[in-house]
Amino acid sequence: MTSHTCNGIAELWDDFPDFEELFLVSDANSSRIYATPYLINCIYLFVINLIFKAMNWKEELIESIKISQHAEEWLPVSALERDRISKAKQQFPMMVPVGYADLVDWENPDDPLRQLLLPSEWEVDDSGSFDTSGEEFSTIIQGLQHKYEQTAVLIVTQACAGHCRYCFRRRLMSRDVLVKETIEDLQDAIAYISMHPEIDNVLLSGGDPMICHTNRLKNIFNALAAIPHIWQIRISSKLPAFLPSRFTSDPNLLEVLQEYQSRFQIVIQCHYDHPRELTPASIAALESLQKAGCLLTSQIALMKGVNNTVDTLTELFKRLHRYGVIPQYLFHPRPVKHATHFQFPIVEGLELVETVRKRCNGSVKRFRYILTHADGKLELLGVIPGESMQLITKWQQVRKGIEKPELMLVNLHKNTCWIDN
Numbered sequence: 001m002t003s004h005t006c007n008g009i010a011e012l013w014d015d016f017p018d019f020e021e022l023f024l025v026s027d028a029n030s031s032r033i034y035a036t037p038y039l040i041n042c043i044y045l046f047v048i049n050l051i052f053k054a055m056n057w058k059e060e061l062i063e064s065i066k067i068s069q070h071a072e073e074w075l076p077v078s079a080l081e082r083d084r085i086s087k088a089k090q091q092f093p094m095m096v097p098v099g100y101a102d103l104v105d106w107e108n109p110d111d112p113l114r115q116l117l118l119p120s121e122w123e124v125d126d127s128g129s130f131d132t133s134g135e136e137f138s139t140i141i142q143g144l145q146h147k148y149e150q151t152a153v154l155i156v157t158q159a160c161a162g163h164c165r166y167c168f169r170r171r172l173m174s175r176d177v178l179v180k181e182t183i184e185d186l187q188d189a190i191a192y193i194s195m196h197p198e199i200d201n202v203l204l205s206g207g208d209p210m211i212c213h214t215n216r217l218k219n220i221f222n223a224l225a226a227i228p229h230i231w232q233i234r235i236s237s238k239l240p241a242f243l244p245s246r247f248t249s250d251p252n253l254l255e256v257l258q259e260y261q262s263r264f265q266i267v268i269q270c271h272y273d274h275p276r277e278l279t280p281a282s283i284a285a286l287e288s289l290q291k292a293g294c295l296l297t298s299q300i301a302l303m304k305g306v307n308n309t310v311d312t313l314t315e316l317f318k319r320l321h322r323y324g325v326i327p328q329y330l331f332h333p334r335p336v337k338h339a340t341h342f343q344f345p346i347v348e349g350l351e352l353v354e355t356v357r358k359r360c361n362g363s364v365k366r367f368r369y370i371l372t373h374a375d376g377k378l379e380l381l382g383v384i385p386g387e388s389m390q391l392i393t394k395w396q397q398v399r400k401g402i403e404k405p406e407l408m409l410v411n412l413h414k415n416t417c418w419i420d421n
């Protein structure tokens with residue numbers, strides 16, 4: 001592995017051996033491309049943006065890696081920010097999807113998509129945790145987690161098409177953690193799942209599973225198809241937003257998804273953050289997935305500065321629903337190490353959700369507002385006001401082996417952002 005690769009992206013080498021060669025080419029060219037005046041960089045990016053629509057998804061991904069390597073050189077940022085970006089990249093690499101870069105207002109420090117991709121000054125704060133939902137305690141073997149009785153989770157890659165600065169699994173891509181959590185021995189995982197008839201669905205997660213080579217996904221489907229008690233495969237992905245060409249330029253992927261519909265229900269848990277991400281290309285990606293027979297659900301990470309306004313969230317839920325993405329979860333921000341600046345008080349989140357729901361019809365407002373706790377998924381329902389305010393919660397999922405009351409009241413302060421044990 002070369003020194004200029006980052007954990008996660010480096011994994012793509014397994015799928016696409018030619019990536020390394022291309023990476024070296026880009027590095028050799030970097031002084032020509034990036035050590036040029038700002039105007040030439042802008043022209044270069046303008047041209048890239050013009051032609052990226054004609055790229056297939058692999059070409060687009062390679063271009064994304066290239067532009068991300070020296071992002072601070074072409075972004076219209078202050079010298080202070082440039083310095084911050086180079087430092088932050090040492091810890092958690094910046095990864096900007098080339099098509100998505102065009103959606104960002106790089107000159108506006110408050111732009112939600114800029115906040116999503118650009119390191120903030122607050123990243124130096126290292127309070128919080130790299131494992132906010134206790135994944136360590138659910139891990140059976142490397143890459144296989146079993147937290148909830150009916151669900152097995154396979155971590156199939158540590159790579160993504162873009163890096164969200166708030167990522168709750170940023171440990172998988174962080175240079176100061178460098179953990180290897182991807183499934184190494186699929187057969188051992190399959191053996192475990194086969195011996196646990198209570199597991200009826202498998203969630204492919206990562207990183208972004210959809211970044212894997214189609215043959216790798218097919219191998220996993222094939223192995224799971226041999227287990228009679230598995231009826232559903234769920235795949236969490238932000239690629240419909242970050243790299244929509246994944247679903248429109250690889251007919252083989254769509255054929256594989258279609259082929260396995262007769263064996264499993266395949267659910268794509270689409271991760272969107274902002275209505276601006278629903279571009280025509282992204283909508284075309286959703287349509288391709290629907291044509292391939294997949295059920296689409298939405299998973300939205302609520303983040304301060306990215307989408308914590310009534311207008312943004314309402315529009316996001318409505319537009320996703322309009323394009324056939326069923327509202328499922330809205331996740332309260334977690335205390336992720338180096339990303340706690342995305343958090344805000346639970347009371348504010350509840351007020352926000354309440355107002356959003358008032359603006360939506362019954363079909364759109366059925367999402368659950370969830371705090372993913374180490375013990376399970378805690379639905380945040382409301383507060384009982386008073387001198388000592390109380391939060392009303394409901395356990396939607398509980399870690400196997402522990403007992404919880406279905407409903408629970410928790411003492412709450414107006415500034416409380418998270419509930420620990």
Ligand code: SF4
Binds near residue numbers: 163206
């Ligand atoms: S796409 Fe998902 S896994 Fe990848 S960085 Fe963003 S939140 Fe993390």
